[in-house]
Amino acid sequence: MTPTREDQHWMYHNMVTSRRFEEAIAKIYFDGKSPVFNMANGPIPGEMHLSDGQEPVAVGVCAHLNPEDIVTATHRPHHQAIAKGVDLDKMAAEIFGKKTGLSGGRGGHMHIFDADVNFACSGIIAQGMGPAVGAALSRKMQGKPGVAVAFLGEGAVNQGAWHEAMNLAAVWNLPFVCVIEDNSWGISVPKEASTAIANNADRAAAYGIKGMRIEGNDPYAIYEAAGEAIARARAGEGPTLLEVETYRLAGHFMGDAEGYRPEGEKDDLFAKDPIPKMRARMLAEGAATEAELDAIEAESAARVEAAITFARNSEDPAPEDALTAVFA
Amino acid sequence: MNKPNERKLTIARAMAEAMQQEMQIDPSVFVMGEDIGALGGVYGNTRGLLDEFGPERIRDTPISETAFIGAAVGAAQDGMRPVVELMFVDFFGVCFDAIYNLMAKNTYFSGGNFKVPMVLMTSTGGGYSDAGQHSQCVYGTFAHLPGMKVVAPSNAYDAKGLMTAAIRDDSPVVYMYHKSLQGMGWLGTEAGATVHVPEETYTVEIGKAKVVRPGKDVTIVSLGMGVHNALKAAAKLEQQGVEAEVIDLVSLVPLDRDTIRASVAKTGRLIVVDEDYMSYGVSGEIIATVTEHDISVLKAAPKRIAFPDVPIPFARVLEQHCLPNPDKIVAAWDEMKAA
Ligand SMILES: Cc1ncc(C[n+]2csc(CCOP(=O)(O)OP(=O)(O)O)c2C)c(N)n1
Numbered sequence A: 001m002t003p004t005r006e007d008q009h010w011m012y013h014n015m016v017t018s019r020r021f022e023e024a025i026a027k028i029y030f031d032g033k034s035p036v037f038n039m040a041n042g043p044i045p046g047e048m049h050l051s052d053g054q055e056p057v058a059v060g061v062c063a064h065l066n067p068e069d070i071v072t073a074t075h076r077p078h079h080q081a082i083a084k085g086v087d088l089d090k091m092a093a094e095i096f097g098k099k100t101g102l103s104g105g106r107g108g109h110m111h112i113f114d115a116d117v118n119f120a121c122s123g124i125i126a127q128g129m130g131p132a133v134g135a136a137l138s139r140k141m142q143g144k145p146g147v148a149v150a151f152l153g154e155g156a157v158n159q160g161a162w163h164e165a166m167n168l169a170a171v172w173n174l175p176f177v178c179v180i181e182d183n184s185w186g187i188s189v190p191k192e193a194s195t196a197i198a199n200n201a202d203r204a205a206a207y208g209i210k211g212m213r214i215e216g217n218d219p220y221a222i223y224e225a226a227g228e229a230i231a232r233a234r235a236g237e238g239p240t241l242l243e244v245e246t247y248r249l250a251g252h253f254m255g256d257a258e259g260y261r262p263e264g265e266k267d268d269l270f271a272k273d274p275i276p277k278m279r280a281r282m283l284a285e286g287a288a289t290e291a292e293l294d295a296i297e298a299e300s301a302a303r304v305e306a307a308i309t310f311a312r313n314s315e316d317p318a319p320e321d322a323l324t325a326v327f328a
Numbered sequence B: 001m002n003k004p005n006e007r008k009l010t011i012a013r014a015m016a017e018a019m020q021q022e023m024q025i026d027p028s029v030f031v032m033g034e035d036i037g038a039l040g041g042v043y044g045n046t047r048g049l050l051d052e053f054g055p056e057r058i059r060d061t062p063i064s065e066t067a068f069i070g071a072a073v074g075a076a077q078d079g080m081r082p083v084v085e086l087m088f089v090d091f092f093g094v095c096f097d098a099i100y101n102l103m104a105k106n107t108y109f110s111g112g113n114f115k116v117p118m119v120l121m122t123s124t125g126g127g128y129s130d131a132g133q134h135s136q137c138v139y140g141t142f143a144h145l146p147g148m149k150v151v152a153p154s155n156a157y158d159a160k161g162l163m164t165a166a167i168r169d170d171s172p173v174v175y176m177y178h179k180s181l182q183g184m185g186w187l188g189t190e191a192g193a194t195v196h197v198p199e200e201t202y203t204v205e206i207g208k209a210k211v212v213r214p215g216k217d218v219t220i221v222s223l224g225m226g227v228h229n230a231l232k233a234a235a236k237l238e239q240q241g242v243e244a245e246v247i248d249l250v251s252l253v254p255l256d257r258d259t260i261r262a263s264v265a266k267t268g269r270l271i272v273v274d275e276d277y278m279s280y281g282v283s284g285e286i287i288a289t290v291t292e293h294d295i296s297v298l299k300a301a302p303k304r305i306a307f308p309d310v311p312i313p314f315a316r317v318l319e320q321h322c323l324p325n326p327d328k329i330v331a332a333w334d335e336m337k338a339a
Helices: A005-029 A055-062 A078-084 A088-095 A129-142 A154-158 A160-171 A200-207 A219-234 A265-271 A274-284 A290-313 A319-323 B011-025 B049-057 B065-077 B089-094 B096-103 B139-144 B156-168 B225-239 B257-267 B282-297 B316-322 B326-338
Strands: A070-073 A119-121 A148-153 A176-182 A210-214 A240-245 B029-033 B058-060 B081-088 B119-124 B149-151 B173-178 B210-213 B218-222 B244-248 B251-253 B270-277 B303-307
Touching (some): A005 A055, A005 A078, A005 A219, A005 A290, A055 A078, A055 A219, A055 A274, A070 A078, A070 A129, A078 A088, A078 A119, A129 A160, A129 A176, A148 A154, A154 A160, A160 A200, A176 A219, A200 A210, A200 A240, A210 A219, A219 A240, A219 A274, A274 A290, B011 B029, B011 B049, B029 B065, B065 B089, B065 B096, B081 B089, B089 B096, B119 B156, B139 B149, B139 B270, B139 B282, B149 B156, B156 B173, B210 B225, B218 B257, B218 B326, B225 B270, B244 B257, B257 B282, B270 B282, B270 B326, B282 B303, B303 B326
Parallel strands (some): A070 A119, A070 A148, A148 A176, A176 A240, A210 A240, B029 B058, B029 B081, B081 B119, B149 B173, B218 B244, B218 B270, B270 B303
Antiparallel strands (some): B149 B251, B210 B244
C-alpha cells in the first residue's frame, strides 16, 4: 500500500509542521534560561522532550486514523499530537501554561489532552498502554467504530504494564495497535543495554499476534505497515505490534548534554533527517512539485507562528484555578 | 555553620561520597537504577561511581522498576546491601508492591529471620513546573506504611550522614531527597543546602530531629525544602521581634516525637510546613503528636501550610499558588497571633 499523492502531501505537511513547532519551542524554551540554565524559568518552564527526527512514525500511523480513533502518547508527544489533529493553538498555549491551553495550564507539555480528537498522553513510561487497550475494549463493547493506538518508546517494553496490556489486547482480540518508536535510547541507556532482544516485534509471538519491525525511519514503509495493522484492527482481526526504527535528533530533554552518545552519532543522524529525504523522494517520483512543497512549508511555518503567537498573547490562568477541576 | 576554608558539597555530591565510601569498605554494597551509570544519575548523586566501581556494581537498569526494586529485596535478603534509585518518587505507582508489600514487610513476615538491608533513594518535590507526575513529595504515603524507615535530608551534611547510616542499617530505608536542594544548577538549587561536609565517614542518626534554629515564641516543624522556607520565615519573624524555633525532622520514620513535644511545650505554638498534600499526611501527624500528648501546652490552635489536596499543576502561577513559601508561614503566624 503506497500513500496516495494526497496522503503524501498530508504526511509531509504534518512532518514539517511538527518540526517547525519543535524548533519554535526549542528557541523559546531557552528564553529566560540563560546565562544560567534553570528549568523553572522562562516562558516555557519544566522539562521539554522534543520529537525532532521521529516525525515519520507519527504521520505514517496517523495518516490512517480519523478523529474518532484513539491515540495515547508519551512524555514526547508533540509529533503525534500534531498528526492526530490536536488543536495547535490550544496545545501551544498549554505548553506555555496559559488559560487558553487545552487544560488551562494544569497539564503542560507532558499532559496534552484533546477530547475532540481522542488524544491523551502522560509522563510515566508505558502508562498509555492500559488506557488505549481500554478504549479499544470500550469501542468493541459499544459496537462503535474506532481503533486505539498506543505510541511508546522502545524503553517502555521493559515495563510490566506493557506486557499486561499487550496480553489483554490479544486475549480479548481488541482493535488495538501498539507502535514502538525505537530511537535506540532511553535517556542515556542504549537499547542493547536494557533490552534482552534486538527486535521488539518478536515479542508479538508471546501474545500470538502479528508483529513487524520497520527499518530506516521511512514514512512510506511505516505508512504501509500501519495501514495493514489498522485495517486488521478495523476488521475485528485483533491487535498488532509494530516497532519502528527512528532517530532522536534532540537530547532526551532540553538541557541534556548528551555526553553518552558515541562520537559522530548526531552527525550521522542529521545526515539521515527524514524531512529532506521525503522531500527529495516526492520530487524524484513526481509526487509533488517544488512549488507545492514550498507552499506546504510556508503554510506549516505560518501555522506554527500563529499558534505560538496565540500562546504568547494568551492570559495566565488565575492562581486559584489550581484548586478547580479536581473532580468532574 | 560554615567556616571560610571548609569544604562545602552539594547534596548530590554528599550522597555520592557516602555511597563511594561505603562501597570501598563493603563489597556487598552496590547501586542500581535508571541512568545512574554513565550519566551519573539524573540528579548527579551517583556521579563518578561508575568510573571507580565499574558496571558490575553500578548498574544501569531497564525501565523496569518492579523488577529491579523487587530484585533489590531479593539481593538484600541474600547478603547484599543494594542502593536502588527510583528516579522520581512519583513513579512509585508502577512498583509499589515491591516496596510496601515486600521490602517493608519481609522482615516482619519472617519473624526477623530475613533482613532487608537496602536503601531506596528517590527524588521528590516541585517548584519548577514539571507538573503532576514529576513534582510530588508523597512523604506521608511512605511514612504511613509500616516497615520502612523514611528520611529526608535538608542539607549536604545530613545527606551524607543519613546515606551512610541508611546503607549500614539492617532495615530498608527510603531516602527522599528534594530536587531543589540537590545542587543541580538546572533545578535552581537552594543555597542553604550546600554546606560543609567532612571528608571522613560519619553517620547522622535516623530517627532524630534537629533544632536548626532556637526560639521561644513559635515552633515551626518541617523537612527537606520546607526547612529552608521555615528558616527564611523565621528570619522575617525576627524582624518583628518574634523568635521562631525551627525543627528539621530529618527522619519521618522513626519520628522524633520527643523533640517536637519539648519544643512546643516551650513555645506553646506550632506551625507545620509540608510540601506534601495537606490531608492524611505529615502535617496532621505532627499536630497529633502534640495534641494527643498534652493539649494544654498549646496557646493557640496549630497551623499547617501544605500542598492543597489537588494534583500538582504545571503552570507556574498555579503551582506557586499551591506551594508552601516563607510568606505563607509568616501569614500563619499573623493569624495565630490575632486568634
Ligand atoms: C515508570 C517510569 N520510569 C522512569 C521514567 C523516567 N523516564 C522518562 S523518559 C525515560 C526514557 C524513556 O525511553 P523511551 O521509552 O525509549 O522513550 P524516549 O524517551 O526515547 O522517547 C525515562 C527512563 C518515567 N517517566 N516513568
